[in-house]
Amino acid sequence: MKLDIVTIFPEYFAPLDVSLLGKARRAGLLDVRVHDLRQWTHDRHRTVDDTPYGGGPGMVMKPEPWGEALDAIAPPGGPVPRLIVPTPSGRPFTQATAVELAEEDWLVFACGRYEGIDARVVDEARTRMPVDEVSLGDFVLAGGEVAVLAIVEAVGRLLPGVLGNADSVADDSFAPGAMESLLEGPVYTKPPVWRGRAVPEILLSGNHGAIARWRRDQALRRTVRNRPELAARLDPATLDAQDRRV
Numbered sequence: 001m002k003l004d005i006v007t008i009f010p011e012y013f014a015p016l017d018v019s020l021l022g023k024a025r026r027a028g029l030l031d032v033r034v035h036d037l038r039q040w041t042h043d044r045h046r047t048v049d050d051t052p053y054g055g056g057p058g059m060v061m062k063p064e065p066w067g068e069a070l071d072a073i074a075p076p077g078g079p080v081p082r083l084i085v086p087t088p089s090g091r092p093f094t095q096a097t098a099v100e101l102a103e104e105d106w107l108v109f110a111c112g113r114y115e116g117i118d119a120r121v122v123d124e125a126r127t128r129m130p131v132d133e134v135s136l137g138d139f140v141l142a143g144g145e146v147a148v149l150a151i152v153e154a155v156g157r158l159l160p161g162v163l164g165n166a167d168s169v170a171d172d173s174f175a176p177g178a179m180e181s182l183l184e185g186p187v188y189t190k191p192p193v194w195r196g197r198a199v200p201e202i203l204l205s206g207n208h209g210a211i212a213r214w215r216r217d218q219a220l221r222r223t224v225r226n227r228p229e230l231a232a233r234l235d236p237a238t239l240d241a242q243d244r245r246v
């Protein structure tokens, strides 16, 4: 998968050189290019923002540098990427979104700053590529960079070969299939007793069927407790009276 990231803070993406994603890049599974938006400015101050039409606080990112950046990265008439634009006003980014994006060959990320990017940039981009404006949640960051890091990690870990144990993806919270709308339950490792707290006996039993049932029950309990709106989506048959009580 090819990723192009456009930002005025390229240094934000140093973390993409470490851990899983760093290994994936070195293994050739991910081809990540980070671009400084200011390379597409032409004035002495390398200006990327200006005051908002209609008044109001803050500054807005100018369309010209973005237009030139997208033209340079994905020349019109050439191969077409999927443009991802993090914004607090975007559609919710979920595990299902990550799974969908992991199927793409080429993603371009636009990191907004200030009050956002001039709306004509996305409008114009939509005439020649798919554009997803996405939000990580009902909170506001100072720009799109942290959101892009999160999205790149959520998508990158789904690519074949990136995670050492591909099975763990299937057990993710929200993973399509058995775990959809379910939170992962608690996990344990050695020692068997730590500060007087023992690992649940069932996990030491070797009874894999019983362990699977216990884990699902724990996932259901945690989902009912922490995300009742997700639990409400579950088939009632999978939630018995005891689980609903948690």
Ligand SMILES: OB(O)c1ccc2cc[nH]c2c1
Pocket: 086, 087, 088, 111, 112, 113, 114, 115, 116, 135, 136, 139, 140, 141, 142, 143, 144, 147
């Ligand atoms: O919270 B966010 O995902 C986000 C994304 C982009 C911009 C641009 C300025 N503030 C932003 C916040």
